Amino acid sequence: MNGMATTTPAVSAHAAGRPAENKPKRRWGAMIAGIVILCVMLFPLYWMVNTALQPESGLLEVDPVPHSLDFSGFGDAFREQGGHLLTSLGVALGAVVICLLFSAPAAYGLAQFKLRGTKTVVFGTLITQMVPGIVIANALYSAYVDLGLVNSYAGLMLADASLGIPFAIVLMRSFMVAIPREVIEAAEVDGAGRFRTFVQVVLPMSRNSLITAGLFSFLYAWSDFMFALTLNTTDDVKPITLGIYQYIGAHVGDWGSVMSAAVLSAIPAAVLLVLSQKYIAAGITGGSVK
Known part of the structure; x- marks a missing residue:
């Protein structure tokens, strides 16, 4: 034993x-x-x-490591695509403003007011994300022809904003639900109305989710190709995605210039992601813990 x-x-x-x-x-x-x-x-x-960064050559002739750097492709790309970059920047910023103006009040209403059918509305908002872009683009084109919004900055901003609004509502609602009810009641006791409470209390507390929703809305608009191609029939409003698409056709053999244009188009989004990464992490996970 x-x-x-x-x-x-x-x-x-x-x-x-x-x-x-x-x-x-x-x-x-x-x-x-x-x-x-x-x-x-x-x-x-x-x-x-x-x-x-390599001299002009075919795609299969590119060295794995560049032996000599050639920045001429960036100069050519910027001369031809610089205006399109500014167009995309203006459209994307406008789409962010429109997206937040609509989604923030909607998210607050769904989060704080106990209304019948709230879950159904949230579920329906998620379902809209599954609608193919080409279906939305065709429907918008018919409406834009009647409203005179084809080939306009406002039309493209509205279309691109529609891509980010459903996600922004769901994201900000999950964050605003976690705001203690006592904070809202304390503001109302101090004499603040619902609008003032929303602007001065709820929005500052929801800063991380606002930044995250705005960033995703910017990325949706910046990378949009379907609406840019469908809702524009002239060169008056040409975002960078459509500009690169046409640039590839005009520079089939000059892959250095084509890739330079692609690098230039990726820089704004990359800079935004780097600068706002801490807000993204806080905005996405903030509503998961009460």
């Missing part, structure tokens, strides 16, 4: 030590897998920048 009593703890301790020994291996395996996935995702970006 004493022999069994002395061997059992030893075996248990040995078995308990195995998971601890396997933890470093699992950690290394997860890190290696993460590095491989990151390399696969970043390779197209690297190849785009690499091609843009």
Whole structure:
């Protein structure tokens, strides 16, 4: 009996030590897998920048590592696409303003007022995200012809804003639901009306979700191609996505200039993502904890 009593703890301790020994291996395996996935995702970006920095050549003649840097493609791309970049910037900023003006009050109403059918409205908002873009574009074109919004900045801003409004409502509602009811009641006791409470109390507390929703709305508008192609029949309002599409057709053999234009179009979105990454993390996870 004493022999069994002395061997059992030893075996248990040995078995308990195995998971601890396997933890470093699992950690290394997860890190290696993460590095491989990151390399696969970043390779197209690297190849785009690499091609843009090399002298004019065919796509298959690009060296994996540039031996001599050539920035002439960026100059050519900026001369031809600079105006389209400004157009995209103006349209995207306008879409952000429209998106937040509509989605913030809607999210506040769905979050704070106990109305019948609120869950149905939220579910219906999510369903609208599943409608194919070409269906929306065709419907908007018919309406825009009657309203005179074809080939206009306002029409493109409204169309691009519609892409971000459903997501913004759902995101900001999940954040505003977590705002304590006592805070709203305290503001009302101090004499603030509902509009003043919304502007001076709710919106400042929802800053992270507002920034996150605005950023996603900007990215939706910046990367939009379907509305830019469908709702514009002239060159009066041509965003960068449509400009690059036509630029590729005009510079089939000059891949350096084409990739330079692509790099230029990616810079504004990349800068915004870097500057607002902490707000994105807080805005997405903020409504998950009450």
